Amino acid sequence: MIVLAIETSCDETAAAILEDGKPLAGHIASQIQAHRPFGGVVPELASRNHVENLAPVVRTTLEAAKRDIANVDLFAATRGPGLASSLLTGFTFARALAAGAQRPFRAVNHIEAHLLSPFLGSSPAPCIGLVVSGGHTLLVDVEDVGSYSILETTRDDAAGEAFDKAAKLAGLPYPGGPEIDRLARTGDPARFDLPRSMMRERGFSFSGLKTAVRYLLPKIGPDDLPDLAASFQEAIVDVLVFKCERALAETGRSILAVSGGVACNSRLRDRLAAAIPPTVARLLLAEPWLTTDNATMIAYTAYLHAYSNTAHTDDFASDVDPNLTLGC
Ligand code: KG4
Ligand code: ZN
Numbered sequence: 001m002i003v004l005a006i007e008t009s010c011d012e013t014a015a016a017i018l019e020d021g022k023p024l025a026g027h028i029a030s031q032i033q034a035h036r037p038f039g040g041v042v043p044e045l046a047s048r049n050h051v052e053n054l055a056p057v058v059r060t061t062l063e064a065a066k067r068d069i070a071n072v073d074l075f076a077a078t079r080g081p082g083l084a085s086s087l088l089t090g091f092t093f094a095r096a097l098a099a100g101a102q103r104p105f106r107a108v109n110h111i112e113a114h115l116l117s118p119f120l121g122s123s124p125a126p127c128i129g130l131v132v133s134g135g136h137t138l139l140v141d142v143e144d145v146g147s148y149s150i151l152e153t154t155r156d157d158a159a160g161e162a163f164d165k166a167a168k169l170a171g172l173p174y175p176g177g178p179e180i181d182r183l184a185r186t187g188d189p190a191r192f193d194l195p196r197s198m199m200r201e202r203g204f205s206f207s208g209l210k211t212a213v214r215y216l217l218p219k220i221g222p223d224d225l226p227d228l229a230a231s232f233q234e235a236i237v238d239v240l241v242f243k244c245e246r247a248l249a250e251t252g253r254s255i256l257a258v259s260g261g262v263a264c265n266s267r268l269r270d271r272l273a274a275a276i277p278p279t280v281a282r283l284l285l286a287e288p289w290l291t292t293d294n295a296t297m298i299a300y301t302a303y304l305h306a307y308s309n310t311a312h313t314d315d316f317a318s319d320v321d322p323n324l325t326l327g328c
Contacts, residue, residue, distance in 0.1 A: 001306065004072045004097070005299035006058070008090030009082025009110045010134070011041045013053035015061040016295035017072075021303050022121070025064035026296045029053040032175065039174050040164070047085035054093045061295075069101055076302030079107035079315075080324030081135065087320040095316060106302040107315035111136055111326045113297040116145065118257040118284040120300050125255055127284070128247045132240065132268075133260030133292075134160035134175070137204045139247050140326065142257070145304045148326050151247055154204040159236055159262045162206035166213045166232055170225060180229045181265050187230030189267075192216060194235040199242060209235055237268050241275050248281050259286040261293070 002024075007014040011034075016026035031049050035041050062069060077094035080087055091107070098105035114136070115129045128151075129140040137154040157165065160177055167176020172183075194212050197205040213232055220228060244256055256276055262268065263286050276283050290297060306313070 001073045001303065002067060002071050003074045003076060003299040003303045003306075004058070004061070004069075004094075005076040005108070005295045005302055006054070006090040006094045007078045007110070007293055007295040007298045008050045008054070008086050009078045009080070010086060010293060011035055011046045011049075012293045013050045013057050013090070014293060014295035015058045016299045017061055017065040017067060018296065018299040018303055021300065021307075023296050023299075024067065025061050026294060027057050027061045027064065028294060029057050036174050039168050041083070043083045043085055046083060047089050050086055050089035054089060058093075058097070069097065072097075072101060072103060074104055074106060074302060074306055075101070076106040076108050076298055078110045078113070078298055079318065080321035081110060082322060084320065084322040087322060091320050098316065104306075104314040105316045106305060107318045108298045108301045109324055109326065110298070111138065111324075112148075113301040114259040114286075115140060115142065115148070115257070115326070116301050116304065117259045117290045117297040118286040120287075120290060120296065124304065126253060127255035127257045128244065128251060128253045128281075130240065130244055130256065130258045130263075131260045132159040132258070132262035134158060134164065136260065137206075138326065139243055141247070141251055141253065145308050146327070150326060152202050152204060152243060154206070155198070156205050156207040157210060159204070159206060159240065160260070162210055162236060163233075163262065165210050169210070169214055169217055170228070175261075177262060177265065180233055181267070183226045183229035184233045184267060185226075187226030187228070189230040189234035191224075191227035192231035194231050196235055196239050199239055204239065204243075206236065233265070233267050237265070237271050240268060241271050244272065245275055248276070253281065255282045255284060257284040257286075259291060261291055264288050264291040
């Protein structure tokens with residue numbers, strides 16, 4: 001089965017093609033440079049750029065996969081959550097392709113796609129999933145594809161959002177996560193004592209941490225920035241690692257699957273590997289190229305649903321949902 005998927009939930013225009021669950025090609029037109037002067041994503045600018053990028057991105061992906069649009073068995077696109085105007089561009093484009101090719105269309109939940117992305121190349125198995133992105137911080141008990149129980153979710157800022165906001169306060173470019181990761185490599189994570197809010201309670205809260213950074217910044221100099229970046233990152237990583245270990249212990253699951261843009265963070269990857277040895281659980285970290293927004297994870301999720309639910313074959317009549325949650 002050949003799946004062609006489109007992802008336009010935020011500022012990346014992405015397309016990907018999978019054959020029988022294996023990636024053939026994927027292409028992403030990044031808009032980071034366009035939004036950087038504004039310090040964050042400007043919705044109207046994002047949707048205008050998607051409209052320009054979609055046809056070339058799909059064409060490049062088909063060429064790289066050495067496939068023709070007529071070879072595609074299933075079209076898919078991100079339904080939500082995300083920016084309404086961005087979602088509409090890719091969703092409408094993919095549905096039009098499906099209608100033209102007279103093939104079915106699948107609407108995919110972006111959070112579910114992140115959640116399942118560590119399994120690409122193998123088969124999903126029961127696990128604890130940690131999704132840490134710019135929009136979401138979720139700890140999920142995964143029974144099967146489509147069967148999810150949310151264990152903990154964010155009360156305020158998502159993990160990636162906290163990275164981006166703290167970086168902006170410190171005058172670092174957007175997106176801030178990779179910048180803090182890079183600066184933190186030469187910093188002392190124990191230099192500043194920053195809050196680990198809701199460590200023992202259920203749920204995540206990172207806005208207090210951001211406020212602590214806001215108050216510290218006027219008191220420190222540029223040479224202290226690496227220490228602040230490392231201390232800030234350590235506070236987030238401490239919370240994430242603690243809650244993953246607790247979820248594994250409480251549920252008895254034997255796999256931890258970590259995904260979303262913040263799963264790219266080098267300190268989080270190292271600390272999880274140290275805290276969760278193979279004797280405790282199998283640690284499945286999404287490959288770095290799959291952590292930030294991409295269409296391969298959308299195609300993979302569409303494929304898994306098409307494969308597991310033959311009764312329900314088409315979402316052509318569905319609509320985008322900017323506030324879509326993980327279906328539980
Ligand atoms: O998954 P993603 O592309 O978008 C959403 O669905 O939200 O995640 C983007 C987020 C941004 O907040 C970015 O700063 C963060 O992932 N990010 C990182 C790193 N790379 C990307 N955060 C921390 N360390 C990184 N290395
Ligand atoms: Zn995402």
